[in-house]
Amino acid sequence: MKHSTSCKPQTGLHREGGRAATGPYSPYGEEAHSDADKASNWRYNFGYLDENTKRMLRRGLLKAVAIPGYQVPFGSREMPLPYGWGTGGIQLTASLIGRQDVLKVIDQGADDTTNAVNIRRFFGRVCGVDTTEKSADATLIQTRHRIPETPLKAGQIVVFQVPEPEPLRLLEASEVETRKLHAHQEYGLMHVKLYEDIARFGHIATSYDYPVRVNGRYLASPSPIPKFDNPKLHQSPALLLFGAGREKRLYAIPPYTDVDSLAFDDHPFEIQAWDTSCALCGSHDSYLDEIVTDDAGSRMFVCSDTDYCTSRREDAR
Amino acid sequence: MKPILQVKQLAKRYGDRYGCRDVNFELYEGEVLCIVGESGSGKSTLLATLAGRLAADEGEVTFRDANGDWHELSTLAEAERRRLARTEWGFVTQHARDGLRMGVSAGANVSERLMALGHRHYGQLRATAAEWLEKVEIGAERLDDPPSRFSGGMQQRLQIARNLVTRPRLVFMDEPTGGLDVSVQARFLDLLRRLVHESGVAVIMVTHDLGVARLLAHRTLVMQQGRVVEAGLTDQILDDPQHPYTQLLVSSIVQA
Structure with a gap:
């Protein structure tokens, strides 16, 4: 999936104030x-x-x-x-x-x-x-x-x-x-x-x-x-x-x-670990974001890497 | 007994004026030397020049390290000078704020020099720091308090612990009792005398207080207008001052 490929000169820059959207913005005039x-x-x-x-x-x-x-x-x-x-x-x-x-x-x-x-x-x-x-x-x-x-x-x-x-x-x-x-x-x-x-x-x-x-x-x-x-x-x-x-x-x-x-001899370097897996793709070994989903305190953990999560779900399908 | 520090014809200029000039002395292991004089007499300039914090303009300062090698400070590479400052020297400032890290705990302050030397075991660092806080009469229970919550006397004692923890061979002190009231000062000097005696460290201390010199120093230099006007054993200087300026200083001690 290629997203927004080919960004050749696009017709018009969206600017407040209504510049004529006919060609690319040029500092040298039309x-x-x-x-x-x-x-x-x-x-x-x-x-x-x-x-x-x-x-x-x-x-x-x-x-x-x-x-x-x-x-x-x-x-x-x-x-x-x-x-x-x-x-x-x-x-x-x-x-x-x-x-x-x-x-x-x-x-x-x-x-x-x-x-x-x-x-x-x-x-x-x-x-x-x-x-x-x-x-x-x-x-x-x-x-x-x-x-x-x-x-x-x-x-x-x-x-x-x-x-x-x-x-x-x-x-x-x-x-x-x-x-x-x-x-x-x-x-x-x-x-x-x-x-x-x-x-x-x-x-x-x-x-x-x-x-x-x-x-x-x-x-x-x-x-x-x-x-x-x-x-x-x-x-x-x-x-x-x-x-x-x-x-x-x-x-x-x-x-x-x-x-x-860096670390101490008796306090070695450790990375974060979660006792849950991604709620969307089920990954156990990716970095998870905690997302609050409503006012009642319910929350879910999902991969912070959206590309990784999406492709895992696509592969599973 | 060999000297650990030799000073020859040392001078430091500020523009056309001399901060200090024609200073000559030798310091021996375990010796406490006081530099006394009024404000502006060049005491602190001399101390900073000796410690390599200011570059000398004339003369030389040579230091003998633990291996017995002599180093001439003005020609020493900066890396080497910093190594000496870290391993063999200590520096206690008048204002604890200049000599301590006020933002981190007392334990971290004491451990910093050890960590700079490569100690990487948290448990041992902490144990050593606690031991030193006991030694300087702060108490191991204050290990995790920042120095900003300490009294002035405690801050000065923390500075001592922070400097002595790596067992340096020479400690520079710039009016360490300056901001302390009389009773706190007496206790501080008592402690200092004991620690210096136990550890055998050599000390060069700047003070304007002859009482401090009498209590601690083996030898004393008297400075006036950038020059050393009298030097000798402390008792000798205090009991039989030769130079008119020294006589004036001695006579102006308030008798308790």
């Missing part, structure tokens, strides 16, 4: 696009960003891949969506996407929530690339808060949206100091947070954005994915890229890299 070729009728550059910006981003990404987990600064551009909505991820995607790519966008595991729909449609419009909801069909996956349940493959690229790239930030407010801590590998501080968790709750209560050590060197934030997804980072066949637009940092976990989640 006549400017009259003789443009059909495939790239859009007045923006392919992928929205200009080529120099893409080049800057790609250079940053190369450095990030060369030094796994290291936060590379970049000149974050203003994007047509607010900080916190995925400006970092969207810039990385824009610099990576090619005409042959098939894009999937995930928001909290789902393909049909606001953030996912809008970013997918955005790239459909500014690139004219194919989009999909199937994890297996996508070459490029931009995600927020989840890694797909379907195992990633070699050749796929996953772009994570990151609100706070610095895992030490809550404990050390100074950027100068955190950079020094990274440079000298002084990561004892991160364990202070885990210590506090155990002292307060009896176990490591950090359940998302769980700090990891990449390739035995840099401490990194896996972005706010649940710690359930942390094991998927380890030795992943896909290239994992992280972009923080507001904080202007990008970093990477190259394919087949060791990623360890």
Whole structure:
């Protein structure tokens, strides 16, 4: 099932105020696009960003891949969506996407929530690339808060949206100091947070954005994915890229890299587990969302990964 | 007995002015050295320069580590200096707020340096932290309270525990009794004297209070306008001050 494929120039942008919906929006006026070729009728550059910006981003990404987990600064551009909505991820995607790519966008595991729909449609419009909801069909996956349940493959690229790239930030407010801590590998501080968790709750209560050590060197934030997804980072066949637009940092976990989640000897790393299975597809081993279904307190647990859940139900049928 | 710290012709400039200059001394293992002087005499500048927190402009400071190797601080790589600061040194500040993590529990404060050294067993960290809280008379039952709920004296004692837990060989203290009232200060000094004696740690302490120096210090340096005007055994300095400024300081102690 290919969803909203072929997003070639669409007739009209739906804007408040009643712009004539005859052709694509052009900042140069109506006549400017009259003789443009059909495939790239859009007045923006392919992928929205200009080529120099893409080049800057790609250079940053190369450095990030060369030094796994290291936060590379970049000149974050203003994007047509607010900080916190995925400006970092969207810039990385824009610099990576090619005409042959098939894009999937995930928001909290789902393909049909606001953030996912809008970013997918955005790239459909500014690139004219194919989009999909199937994890297996996508070459490029931009995600927020989840890694797909379907195992990633070699050749796929996953772009994570990151609100706070610095895992030490809550404990050390100074950027100068955190950079020094990274440079000298002084990561004892991160364990202070885990210590506090155990002292307060009896176990490591950090359940998302769980700090990891990449390739035995840099401490990194896996972005706010649940710690359930942390094991998927380890030795992943896909290239994992992280972009923080507001904080202007990008970093990477190259394919087949060791990623360890921090822990104590007597309090090892554990992922979430549920004593129920998905109410829709019956999966026992996927990440479940609790959904309240009425005012009387009834609730159901369903897969957070909508593509995984849907395809399981289709297969069962 | 060998010195663990040698200071030669040390100077620190602020622009054209000297914060401190022409400082020479040696510090031996287990020795407590007090630096006294009025406000602005360069005591704290000297301490920060010795601890490597400020870069020296002239002269040199050499430190002998636990393996017996000498390190010259101005040429030492930053990574190495930070390693020394983490393993061999401690630093107790005047304001507990600067030396503690106010947002996390007392236990985490004490354990932080151990975790920085690679200790990763929660049960053992906690046991060690509890033991140290007992040692500094805070009590193990306050292990999970944040330092913001401690009194000023307790916060200073927590700082001591946090620094001594890794058994450093040299601890710098910048007016640790500054904000404490007299009775709390007396108790704090008592405790400090006992811990220093037990652990054999060397201490360089800055204070403006000659009473503190009399109680703790083996030797004392008297500073005025960035220079050391008199140095010697504490008793000698207090009983027979030679320099006019020292005489003034000694005569201005309020007799109880």
